[in-house]
Amino acid sequence: MKTSTKLGLVLGSLWLCSLLYLGGNFFPPEDGTLTTQELDHLTRELHRIRRQNDDLRRHAAELSRDLVELRDTHQNNGGDQVLQMQQKLEKANKLLEKFKDNTDHNFQNLPAPQHQMCGDGPTREHEVLRRKIDNGVTEMWYYVKAELNKIKEFSSVDKVRERVSEMLEDAGHHQRAIHTDLYNLSRIDGLDSWRENEAKALEQLVQKRFHYLQNPKDCSKAKKLVCYLNKGCGYGCQVHHVTYCFIVAYATQRTLILESKGWRYAREGWEKFFLPLSSTCKDRKGGSTGRWGAPDVIKDIQVVDLPIVDGLHPRPDSLPLAIPEDLFERLTRLHGNPIVWWLGQILRFLLRPQPELEKDMKDTEERLGFGHPIVGVHVRRTDKVGTEAAFHGIEEYMSHVEEYFQRYAMHADPGKDLVKRVFLATDDPGLLPEAQKKYPEYTFVSDNDISKSAGLSSRYSESSLRGIILDIHFLSLSDYLVCTFSSQVCRVAYEIMQTHHPDAAAYYHSLDDVFYYGGQNEHQQIAIYEHKPRSSNEIELKPGDVIGVAGNHWDGWSKGTNHRLKPRKAGLYPSYKVVEKVDISKMPTYPGADDFTIPSS
Numbered sequence: 001m002k003t004s005t006k007l008g009l010v011l012g013s014l015w016l017c018s019l020l021y022l023g024g025n026f027f028p029p030e031d032g033t034l035t036t037q038e039l040d041h042l043t044r045e046l047h048r049i050r051r052q053n054d055d056l057r058r059h060a061a062e063l064s065r066d067l068v069e070l071r072d073t074h075q076n077n078g079g080d081q082v083l084q085m086q087q088k089l090e091k092a093n094k095l096l097e098k099f100k101d102n103t104d105h106n107f108q109n110l111p112a113p114q115h116q117m118c119g120d121g122p123t124r125e126h127e128v129l130r131r132k133i134d135n136g137v138t139e140m141w142y143y144v145k146a147e148l149n150k151i152k153e154f155s156s157v158d159k160v161r162e163r164v165s166e167m168l169e170d171a172g173h174h175q176r177a178i179h180t181d182l183y184n185l186s187r188i189d190g191l192d193s194w195r196e197n198e199a200k201a202l203e204q205l206v207q208k209r210f211h212y213l214q215n216p217k218d219c220s221k222a223k224k225l226v227c228y229l230n231k232g233c234g235y236g237c238q239v240h241h242v243t244y245c246f247i248v249a250y251a252t253q254r255t256l257i258l259e260s261k262g263w264r265y266a267r268e269g270w271e272k273f274f275l276p277l278s279s280t281c282k283d284r285k286g287g288s289t290g291r292w293g294a295p296d297v298i299k300d301i302q303v304v305d306l307p308i309v310d311g312l313h314p315r316p317d318s319l320p321l322a323i324p325e326d327l328f329e330r331l332t333r334l335h336g337n338p339i340v341w342w343l344g345q346i347l348r349f350l351l352r353p354q355p356e357l358e359k360d361m362k363d364t365e366e367r368l369g370f371g372h373p374i375v376g377v378h379v380r381r382t383d384k385v386g387t388e389a390a391f392h393g394i395e396e397y398m399s400h401v402e403e404y405f406q407r408y409a410m411h412a413d414p415g416k417d418l419v420k421r422v423f424l425a426t427d428d429p430g431l432l433p434e435a436q437k438k439y440p441e442y443t444f445v446s447d448n449d450i451s452k453s454a455g456l457s458s459r460y461s462e463s464s465l466r467g468i469i470l471d472i473h474f475l476s477l478s479d480y481l482v483c484t485f486s487s488q489v490c491r492v493a494y495e496i497m498q499t500h501h502p503d504a505a506a507y508y509h510s511l512d513d514v515f516y517y518g519g520q521n522e523h524q525q526i527a528i529y530e531h532k533p534r535s536s537n538e539i540e541l542k543p544g545d546v547i548g549v550a551g552n553h554w555d556g557w558s559k560g561t562n563h564r565l566k567p568r569k570a571g572l573y574p575s576y577k578v579v580e581k582v583d584i585s586k587m588p589t590y591p592g593a594d595d596f597t598i599p600s601s
Helices: 003-026 036-073 079-109 126-152 158-185 188-214 235-252 325-334 338-348 355-369 394-409 429-439 448-453 462-477 488-500 593-597
Strands: 226-230 255-259 289-290 303-305 321-325 374-379 421-426 441-443 480-484 509-510 524-527 546-552 558-563 570-574 578-580 582-583
Touching: 126 158, 126 325, 158 394, 158 488, 188 235, 188 255, 188 325, 188 338, 188 593, 226 235, 226 462, 235 255, 235 462, 235 488, 303 480, 321 325, 321 338, 325 582, 338 448, 338 488, 355 462, 374 394, 374 462, 374 488, 421 429, 421 462, 429 441, 429 448, 429 578, 448 462, 462 488, 480 488, 524 558
Parallel strands: 226 255, 226 303, 289 303, 321 582, 374 421, 374 480, 421 441, 480 509
Antiparallel strands: 524 546, 524 578, 546 558, 558 570
């Protein structure tokens, strides 16, 4: 018998045995507990095995024919050996048939997955483009609506005004239909499941890093950054101050020590309402102490005192709007505004409630009847109006609330009655009855006692702080936010909202500012289309130009400064002709956190 023939028989037998062994690993478990991803993987593997099975049977038939020829040729030389090999091969064929029957049976009885998973999820380019299209539709609607309203306002002809109203109604429905299509597109092929899983994975990654940083094994040797809570401003501003401190601590690999005793809201300090930032390191003791300075100045100082961001020098590149470099690829694929996700994760760590506060949140949710869908509306009056922000009537807020519910209705279950809920948070006690009277078709969820406690006379009290915390909590749990980003309370709620969704970057409408962070480095955009000014209040754009952003007018136009132009000039430019520049900073990756167990609270 030829050596090559023997080798072929041996290899064929080994292939048979390998497949029969591996085949048993592809049958579903008896309890039927398979995830969608496992089920899709199993289906693909079964298809592959069936193809290999067919190939194997073909090769077996060829080998069988070869063996017959060999037996006739070598009857006097090894015929018995060939006959034994043929018998073994026939036995293997029977096993293959049995395996095929089992495979077919299991394959046919597998439940069909609702959607086919898209491998490791969509590409970053796919997600960036999808969100760009969605934002482009929004900006086009802002432009069309603003221009048609100008015609309507300045026309004295009734028929023209009526026709413009009809056009606004039709165009509004059209843009909502496109948004609905984009919403459905974002969820097909299991992409919504991928986003949920990726968001959880990223959250776990950074939360483990935070806990690892804040719980050093030996506090006496740990490098520390000391932050003083009592900055002279309100709660939202102070929360952002602590967030800034934590960002600097994270970027410099220092455990944050929060000095909060004597807090203007609660004399006991931060831990009156929130869990301690550390379980192992709570004091500022150290071998050496110094003020913030350049990296080479503070590198050997164990305890560094951090000033407020207004007096910070030198300014590290890790300040907002920067995100960690190592998270850039994953975050820009997952989220439409990565810096807001990053801030939200920090707030998730900083604002872990004490048991008493957590119970208060749950009890209040039940008492108010907080449910979904719901739009959170934050109306700041009193000290802000006329100084930091303009007055906005409730009608302006409610027009965007109605827009949300009209869009929601297009992808909601038509068989269920739609209850249009609004969570109203305000420091004006008279606003709730006004809203209820003007908009009886809405269910307003609000606590007027909180509105009363937010008055200037009682603002810096524990009861007022409790009210602000609850307002922010329920605003962040809302499905959509309508507010003014000039208010830090609204921005904090928007940041925390990101921790409740894989990507809630577009779940808001601000009546004034774009999102910003006090003390941030410059907010920049990159021009992608050319723009030639048609009036003196516009600026030129060329692809690649860096634009320092001043704001969005929510009418299709934004305002900013083109860095290329000399001298620099501020002016208007079409919002759709630019994209956001994501600022990144090289920060520690904390490899030791991979095996760290988050301590129980």
